[in-house]
Structure formats: structure tokens, C-alpha cells
Amino acid sequence: MSSKRSPKKDALQSILIFADGASSGNPGPSGYGVIIATPSGEVTELGRGFPQATNNQMELEGVIEALRFLRETTGPIAIYTDSVYVIRGITQWIWAWRNRGWKTADGKDVQNAEQWRALFALVVERKSRFQNEGELTWHWVKGHQGIPGNERVDEIAVHFSKRSRVELYQGPLLKYPVALFDLPENTDLPERDPLSKVKEKKAAYSYLSFVNGALQRHATWKECEARVKGRPGAKFKKAESPEHELQIIEQWGLPHERLPPRI
Numbered sequence: 001m002s003s004k005r006s007p008k009k010d011a012l013q014s015i016l017i018f019a020d021g022a023s024s025g026n027p028g029p030s031g032y033g034v035i036i037a038t039p040s041g042e043v044t045e046l047g048r049g050f051p052q053a054t055n056n057q058m059e060l061e062g063v064i065e066a067l068r069f070l071r072e073t074t075g076p077i078a079i080y081t082d083s084v085y086v087i088r089g090i091t092q093w094i095w096a097w098r099n100r101g102w103k104t105a106d107g108k109d110v111q112n113a114e115q116w117r118a119l120f121a122l123v124v125e126r127k128s129r130f131q132n133e134g135e136l137t138w139h140w141v142k143g144h145q146g147i148p149g150n151e152r153v154d155e156i157a158v159h160f161s162k163r164s165r166v167e168l169y170q171g172p173l174l175k176y177p178v179a180l181f182d183l184p185e186n187t188d189l190p191e192r193d194p195l196s197k198v199k200e201k202k203a204a205y206s207y208l209s210f211v212n213g214a215l216q217r218h219a220t221w222k223e224c225e226a227r228v229k230g231r232p233g234a235k236f237k238k239a240e241s242p243e244h245e246l247q248i249i250e251q252w253g254l255p256h257e258r259l260p261p262r263i
Contacts, residue, residue: 017066023161033155035178090138207236
């Protein structure tokens with residue numbers, strides 16, 4: 001879906017996009033931020049807040065809205081994001097998801113499938129409409145490392161997640177206060193843990209919730225979620241073993257005898 005070249009050369013010859021998402025609570029109050037810079041020297045900032053969303057949803061939403069904004073604009077695009085999830089998803093995982101009917105390898109529904117469908121449709125549409133002039137390249141930048149474009153979209157996303165005022169810029173690149181082309185030399189994805197293929201996700205022994213002074217144990221996440229969702233100050237966590245349960249309630253400052261019996 002994309003090829004890798006020199007990041008700085010890509011940026012200078014392409015429409016440049018920076019996108020980021022933020023979520024307080026994950027899920028919780030959220031927002032995304034976007035910067036779009038064209039080779040003609042115009043910069044547009046975008047952003048929006050949501051009352052309840054996850055960080056991954058906002059990372060996706062930022063890229064989706066940027067591509068929607070550029071739907072009628074020809075030219076190659078270089079997308080910069082600190083989300084490994086977004087880049088691996090759109091360049092690697094999405095083909096298998098589609099072939100399985102938007103299911104994961106273990107038969108579960110793909111998370112954020114609606115947004116993945118929207119992003120994939122925009123990428124395919126762009127390639128079909130503009131052919132060689134519709135190429136996308138994906139660049140990973142490490143977050144909070146002083147990369148000006150990434151820092152600015154993070155700032156926008158956080159402001160929208162907090163519903164605080166932020167002025168969005170639209171105007172010439174020459175007057176834009178952010179050094180967008182101060183880019184890292186290497187924008188490859190970080191290497192995966194070589195043991196990741198053999199590591200197995202630990203199954204839940206139980207789920208613990210603490211709401212209004214009452215501690216409860218749940219057999220499924222669905223039961224736990226139903227108890228804590230929308231409850232201010234609620235605590236919850238997955239336990240992987242009996243020992244882990246005790247560690248959790250100690251972290252919460254509760255005595256061991258508060259733990260209800262396992263059913």
C-alpha cells in the first residue's frame with residue numbers, strides 16, 4: 001500500500017500530514033489533531049473532540065479526517081503518526097481482516113472495524129482516482145520527542161479532549177510558527193519483540209471492580225464493565241491469578257478480607 005523513501009524527500013515533494021489522538025480515561029473524553037501542509041505552501045489545522053472514545057479511535061479518526069479533507073486534492077501524501085497501531089493496521093493487518101469478514105485470527109470482531117473500513121475505503125479511492133499521483137507513504141515518529149509537527153497535533157488533540165480553547169491555524173507556511181520539516185531521518189516502525197510470536201496473552205482469572213466502597217469479583221469483562229461504566233471514581237482491573245488479585249487490592253489500599261469468594 002506504500003513504499004519507503006527518504007522521509008524528508010517525501011515530505012518536501014508530497015502533501016504532508018501530521019495526525020494524533022488523545023483520550024483521558026481511554027475510553028473517556030477524547031480528541032484528535034491534524035496538520036496538513038501542501039507543496040504550494042498552505043497549512044491547515046483540523047481538530048475535534050468526542051465525549052467518549054479511545055486513544056486508538058482518535059488516532060484513526062485524525063488520519064481519516066485528513067484524507068477526507070484531501071479527497072479532491074491530487075498529489076502524493078506523506079502521513080506522520082506516532083501510532084504503530086494505525087500504520088501496522090493499514091499496511092499489514094487489514095488484508096487478513098477483510099478476508100475473514102472483519103474478524104481476528106481467533107474469530108473475534110476487529111476492534112474499531114467501522115473506522116478501519118472508512119480508512120481503507122479512502123486509501124483505495126485515492127489510489128483509484130489519482131493513480132500514481134495518489135500514493136500514500138506512512139511514517140512513524142516517536143511521540144513526545146520534540147518533533148515539532150507531532151508535538152503540535154498532540155497539543156491540538158489534548159485541547160479538544162479537554163474541551164479547552166485552541167486556535168486552529170489556516171494560512172501560509174511562511175507564517176506558520178511550527179517547524180514542520182524538522183523531521184527525523186528514520187521513520188521506520190520500531191522492531192517487534194522477537195519473542196512476541198511465541199508469547200501468549202494471559203487469560204483472565206477474574207475481573208475486579210471497586211465502586212462506592214464495594215469490591216466485587218466478576219467472571220467476565222462484560223459483567224465488570226457493566227458495573228463500572230459511567231461511575232465516577234470506579235476502579236477495575238483484570239487479574240491473571242489469585243496472587244495477582246491480592247496485589248491489585250493491595251494497590252487499591254483494601255484489606256484482603258474484602259475480596260468476595262470466587263463463584
